[in-house]
Amino acid sequence: MNIASALLKQIIVQKDLDTWSKLKEHYLPGEYQSIFRILDKHIDNYQDLPKFEDLRYEVRDRKLQEKIFAIESIDVEVDAWLLLDYLKNEYAQVEILDELDKYIDNTVAMASAEENIEQLQEIVLRVSDKVDVKAPEESMQSISLFEDDKELSRYLPLGLNSEYDSQIQFSPKDLVLVGGRRGAGKSVTCCNLAANVYDSGRSALYFTIEMDSRSILQRICSVSTKIPLKRLRSKMLSTEEWNLVGGWWAGRFDGGHELLPEFVKTHDFDTFHKKLTKLPLHKEKQLDVIYDPALTLSKIQSELDKKVNQLDVGVVIVDYLNQVKRHNAPSRSGQYDWTEQIEVSKKMKLYAQEYETLFFAPYQTDASGEARFAKGILDAADAAYALETWDQQDGCMTFNCVKMRSNRMESFTSAVDWETLKIGPQTALNPKEKENIENSMKTGEDVDDI
16 A cells, blocks of 8 residues: 555545645655546536446546556545645655755755755655645634634735725735836835834845845835935935934944934944944844846745744845846746746745735836736736826826725825835825816816816
């Protein structure tokens, strides 16, 4: 008796459709996969598992008849769900060993440390794609109609518009996308969200592909302290601004504020920073910026495994979706193939659910505002917005809602200070809205009718 034959017998005898729904054909050895397909076809035709008597009538091939007879003849006392667990574990072990054999034969002797680590991360990603390792869903007997207070407390507003936030907040299992043309403000939006989450007392995990970590931190600091980014980068700051920057930077470290009094006297940031780096980073909240120009899903998963359970991560930001690759293996169509981007989007939604953390990612749009390369990337999203950026003198940014899964589809326009990059939280009128109001005043129409 082997695990595969025992499992198939118990599924048939126990009429265990629940375990059958979790069994994947590739878990089974090759000689049992034809039997899997026969069972699958019977269920598709009759919406029920067959009995062994049914199979004797349906199967004509002599070798398959003998295999089914052998399965029926074995004695099994273990439940189907437990046998499935054994089979899945056995399959995973074989896959891991096969992947490691290929890795050792082809890679390990010639690769750098970074390449070796990346290859191991990709092995984890490939095996996890083949094996269902998610926790079982809550049963219909035990599921509650409402989320508990702890779950509700983890819902997150975007912090980009206070009026909008009072109506719509996002679940820690949501994927939110924001689309825009090149230079429309996608990264600025990401930095604002990271700053808002960090200032609220939670951690933000920020994956950046085009801008390095220092550039992202400078932007977030500018947003949080409301100090113009240009002066921050050039260190042309007033006494009050130096104090604000020092306080913000010290907040990243555990015990950092104890070093502030000396910094306030000297404003010697280099010495201040060297002393801070001897302290551990803050345990409760962090701005963790990961810069990787060749970002892959395996790298994202590796960082999530290391950090999500140790930090109170409020949001994971991936800047931006179109640049993420599924793996480092060469692709005929490249990362801009539509299937590649749809799979990346689906995987981000899966990560949001598995790690119970809000995922936020920008994507590129074309001139019409549609998702560039692949409209299908929006399928996995719980909410999506298209950015409409006006002239800088208008001082505003419009977030046009193009998808909303569990709330009303509402758009909003927020004030923007382009010197500090701060978006909102005040609502603003965009040029179109101002023009409508002016026209209504001239014609005497109600503004709501325009």
